[in-house]
Amino acid sequence: MFRHMLGKTLGLLGYTIQYGCIAHCAFEYIGEFVVCSGPSMEPTIVNHDVVFSERMSRHLFKIEKGDIVIAKSPFDPQMNICKRVIGLEGDKICTSSPSDLFKTHTYVPMGHVWLEGDNLRNSTDSRNYGPIPYALIRGRVCWKLWPLHSFGTLSESPTKRIIKTQTDSDSD
Template structure:
């Protein structure tokens, strides 16, 4: 009698553990390959995104190479691989980009990134074009603070300019 009770308890614990592992795997795959939340730090994207804002990013667009001019992206920093940066795509491969008096052509497989706060942003103007492979996700919306909940859609300015 005690043995069958112990077997039932053990069976329940194993069942719960199995569900926890399944849901953990689903959560991991969702956050790694579909979408996740990012806390942005620093003033480089002000006034669009402020430091400590939480944004929802999706990972499908970069994997399909569908990044467009004007998209806000999260990428691994080309100057510090342990850090991620949040910038706007201002140039795609083949685009001519002006940086001061110089004009650059964005190489194949690269993008040109700039912060919206041009006076306080370390971006492609400092480190050059960024390989598209460093892009982790595309910002979809700001979710925190709740009072500033908003979609982060591509600005028409970027579509018209080029």
């Protein structure tokens, strides 16, 4: 009797470990569901919207200007941020924070990206903490899943801050 129960318990434990490993690989290499909070991406993504963030683009270095990404916060590694990619390595960014009187120009260093929220007046982003390392990017947001009335792909930036250069359009 004890031997039978031990065998059932170990069998169940084995299946649990196998399915746990499969789930871990799926979330790490395929994608994840993310509940967004905060006003920084309004009107594109609002508080409590559910999005799907795929991971393959990040692993294949296919993140482009205009993409919305989920990244680790440079201030708090326990927290994720959702922002739009405005610039890639080597790009010149013209920006100013709300308190600045003059616009400044910044070059995005190698291995970094420039992120900004769509709601420029209510977003803590690269204008505050500078370019972030590409390694902090967790995935690219490709679908809005909830609420159902706005299900689908995400719209382009309402700020119209993404400017494609000749080299960007050549690679399309």
